[in-house]
Amino acid sequence: MPLVKQGRLTTDLFVHVAEGAELPGDGAVLVTAERFLADPEALLRRSGKLGVIWPNNRNVDDLVPYLDRLASIALVFPTFRDGRAYSQARLLRERHGYDGELRATGQILRDQFVFMTRAGFDAFEVKKDADAAAFAETMKRYSVFYQPTGDGRVTALNRRMQLRHSESASQ
Amino acid sequence: MYAYDELDRTLINERVSEFRDQVKRRLSGELTEDEFKILRLQNGVYLQLHAYMFRVAIPYGTLSSKQLRRFAHVARRYDRGYGHFTTRQNIQFNWIKLAELPDALADLAEVGIHAMQTSGNNMRNVTSDQWAGVAPGEIEDPRIWSELIRQHTTLHPEFSFLPRKFKIAITASEHDRAAIKIHDIGLRLHKNADGETGFEVLVGGGLGRTPFIAKTIKPFVHGRDVLSYIEAILRVYNQYGRRDNIYKARIKILVHELGIEKFAKEVDEEWKQMGDSELRLDHAAIEEVRSRFSYPPYEKLPHMPDELKQAAHDPLFERWRKNSVAPHKVQGYSIVTLSLKPVGGPPGDATAEQMDALADLADKYSFGEIRVGHEQNLALPHVAKRDLPALFKALDRLGLATPNVNLVTDIIACPGLDYCSLANARSIPIAQELTRRFANHDTADLIGRLHINISGCINACGHHHVGHIGILGVEKNGEEFYQITIGGRADENAQMGTLIGPAVPYAEVADVIEDIVEAYLALRDRPEELFVDTVKRLGVEPFRERVYATR
């Protein structure tokens, strides 16, 4: 599965470790929420980067104590019509200040890239190669955004008010 | 009118080009139907019985003549020469080809019209009172707020994949013409003791197979906080709304299962945590949007012009005026409702010729503005009273002066089995037959205000639950049957109708409705007592007895 990270196709350094499967001695791993919560401290002490695959029906508040020590959080889209992880992403980024990798996993198509980026995702396990290749182009699709999120893009309303302000200042 | 600026136009064009790419990928096989379905729905494209159906938004029901002409163009160029106005301030085209849809969208985009989020599990078209900005006694124009909410919820990155569709309606008048109590969120604009604008927020209303009247979640949310409060509701819903069963996924089920107190507590907690976010609207932001709405340069005109006095001798004109013309907030002007319910016609349909001609009339008599209401009628919102006689003649020639607004033949009907892939039974032919039965306008006047609403299946697009008389098509052993309810209403006293008896076959529906109306005429205690009030006073039983005694 191609991984797009910070806008570019990259090699995925993380290994998904299934629930119950043996944990590799070192190297970056993404573990299930169950495994992580069973003994978070032990996992965080392990050498190698640690990420958690967080299901979309579990409150992200449970992750808050560990946010500064997690290298990645993977939020899940079981189907692309299930949008719960968008709320989780915004809460992690905007409310809890998480600044590590925020990864979208599951049914990820190019048609969600803009939404996901705006919600705070910066890594994407994309289903189709063609979609992964089209990432940069897709991100250029929109230049106007109506609502503020934590991504820092200026909203249409703010742009209008700035424009109005500069017009009245120059008169 | 709201004037789009460069930013609004850019966004719509960007959306069109994205959809063009999506259609291309679908037709080449790069996208499967399963993947494409959600994408097309987010652009208002359904697949119905005969073809794709294309639903276009008319935000808060306000249209310019230029936009209406463009609908006529789309109807002619890409469809079969007509369109259908729905109960949610949308227009639908029934025969659009997928391959041509991006072109149709591009043509509409040129006049600031889009189809974003007219279906799919996202925020639908924000609807409002079709008389917004012109109704006497209105607190303030609710469309300013509708537009703020429209923008905020358009392509919202967090809420474009909700558990189910989500509808908001706003009213700012005492009499609710926007049916806010049957919406996921209903907003009633009012002022607090300090004279500040805010909203009573209602949540969890809706029809469908589990109908609920919305409950008040907060009696007053300050205007500056309305976006953050809506965002808090949506966030709670996005996370906790059911996704295991499509019939239990609307917010009304979540509100019902949690109870309004618990739901309100969840929302309040979320809202508090959001704190003073960027969503707070300062005065300048509200005024920025307000400044983009323009109002006509009304003249100072007499209350009773000579033209009107003279025309009063024409009984046809007088009948139409009494029925279809309503007071305007500015002296000398009127709001004119145009019935899209001609005798024998499909409710809510308009031909391309009618749309073009009406656009011309709007230019001539209504400052180029047209309104669309949830009853599937249109309105000209700023007609000088002196022009009413001339307008009447012109409308009559177009078949748009049927004097039946709010009367028994002003029927709301969904497309039903003639078009819709979900329907169990036909709706439109039932409506057509009823308009023929009650074609005599004197009889209809005698009966008075009476709303008949027809749905062809339990999804209730024809709002049958809240019709004074509701008709619901069901299937029994492969035949069309209809359940009939009475006593429903959609206004500020909204309530669901009560089933009157066993379902009746297609051929008997019109007879039964005639019996119900006759029973009402016999049972009402005075001519002014409306049908729905008689049902309230006496209950269903006396109607049931009369209707089913001989069946």
Add this chain to the structure above:
Amino acid sequence: MTSPLEQKKIKITGPSVVTANRTWDGAVVYRTAQKGWSTELADSAVVSTSDDARALLAEANADDVGAVGPYIAPVELKDGGKVKPGNLREQIRAKGVTIDLQVPA
């Protein structure tokens, strides 16, 4: 008419066809014996056993680019082998709406 969207297990009780809407324009189409689609009901492959219906539907489903939402619909076979729609829904799909379309002006 029970919506075919609710069609679950495949069991037919009489002659049936597979129908769908053509992807590029949405037109009503019927699966033919030549593994294609036709807008004419007369061209459709008529099946009379559940196994054949299942096979015809599977084949139609495989052509996701050609047509959308295939399902099994009942038909009636008239004397001389003429195929007629088997219920009101299919009659409407085959012949168009049952109403007078033009708004009387």
